[in-house]
Amino acid sequence: MSDTDxxxxxxxxxxxxxxxxRPAGNLSQKAVTAWSSTGPTTVTITVSGxxxxxxxxxxxxxxxxxxxxxxxxxxxxxxxxxxPASAKRFVALMDAVNYDGxxxxxVPLADGALQAEWHWPESSIELTVPPVGEAMAxxxxxxxxxxxxxxxxxxxxxxxxxxxxxx
Amino acid sequence: MSARPVDDVGDDERLWRRVxxxxxxxDGQGGTRVSSGAFRDPEMSVxxxxxxxxxxxxxxxxxxxTTVGVAEFTAAFARSIGQQVHARPLPTNRAHAEVHGPKPPxxxxxxxxxxxxxx
Numbered sequence: 001m002s003d004t005d006x007x008x009x010x011x012x013x014x015x016x017x018x019x020x021x022r023p024a025g026n027l028s029q030k031a032v033t034a035w036s037s038t039g040p041t042t043v044t045i046t047v048s049g050x051x052x053x054x055x056x057x058x059x060x061x062x063x064x065x066x067x068x069x070x071x072x073x074x075x076x077x078x079x080x081x082x083x084p085a086s087a088k089r090f091v092a093l094m095d096a097v098n099y100d101g102x103x104x105x106x107v108p109l110a111d112g113a114l115q116a117e118w119h120w121p122e123s124s125i126e127l128t129v130p131p132v133g134e135a136m137a138x139x140x141x142x143x144x145x146x147x148x149x150x151x152x153x154x155x156x157x158x159x160x161x162x163x164x165x166x167x
Numbered sequence: 168m169s170a171r172p173v174d175d176v177g178d179d180e181r182l183w184r185r186v187x188x189x190x191x192x193x194d195g196q197g198g199t200r201v202s203s204g205a206f207r208d209p210e211m212s213v214x215x216x217x218x219x220x221x222x223x224x225x226x227x228x229x230x231x232x233t234t235v236g237v238a239e240f241t242a243a244f245a246r247s248i249g250q251q252v253h254a255r256p257l258p259t260n261r262a263h264a265e266v267h268g269p270k271p272p273x274x275x276x277x278x279x280x281x282x283x284x285x286x
Binding site for chain 1: 193202271
């Protein structure tokens, strides 16, 4: 098996953690296998040792493995498969904001991006993470959409997800 | 009354959009909801219900093995939120149409809220 992710060499976690002023700390890696017409591919997701112990991440990794195995045209409308970089960026963003909240729902988008969602009776938060370009978050309570992949955006996102009620 | 031209999508027409099993998410109240992620494509494909039914089909005709249901909304609704609806018949699917326009989260989320979910 080989890691064919074209953006595999980019350390999203280090980039986002630096923006948050967090030390690199100890790293852990989770290998996810994605099957395609050319065979299996290993997608390596890097997280901090602390984050790896969190229950939301265990469930998210399982979801990502399922989504990374969706084929081209997975809903019959010409969709692209989930791009591995979208998955890696998502985990790196959550790691950078030290997320330790409820489980997240992960949805593939037609262009290879990933959408993360949290819903509770009063509000919703949606995070869109493309393989390249700006990650965006939307808070339904304020109907505000903002760029996450900047230092200010990460701090704001940390505040927003910190308000998600636990079940 | 003459029949509507096939390339003219009327406001009253029902449009069907397949929902994949991975596009259903927990709603935070013990149930599930259709994710706005099913409606983010700026050039979103749909099927025109009238044409599918005229050919003897129904919403199940457009479903695939991974489809959990079909979201049904009207062309008038899509236009009311700034989208354009164009007939785009394909050699293999005369009923194909597209809903054009940017779909930021608030717009995308309004589709499932204004759709019937057919299973």
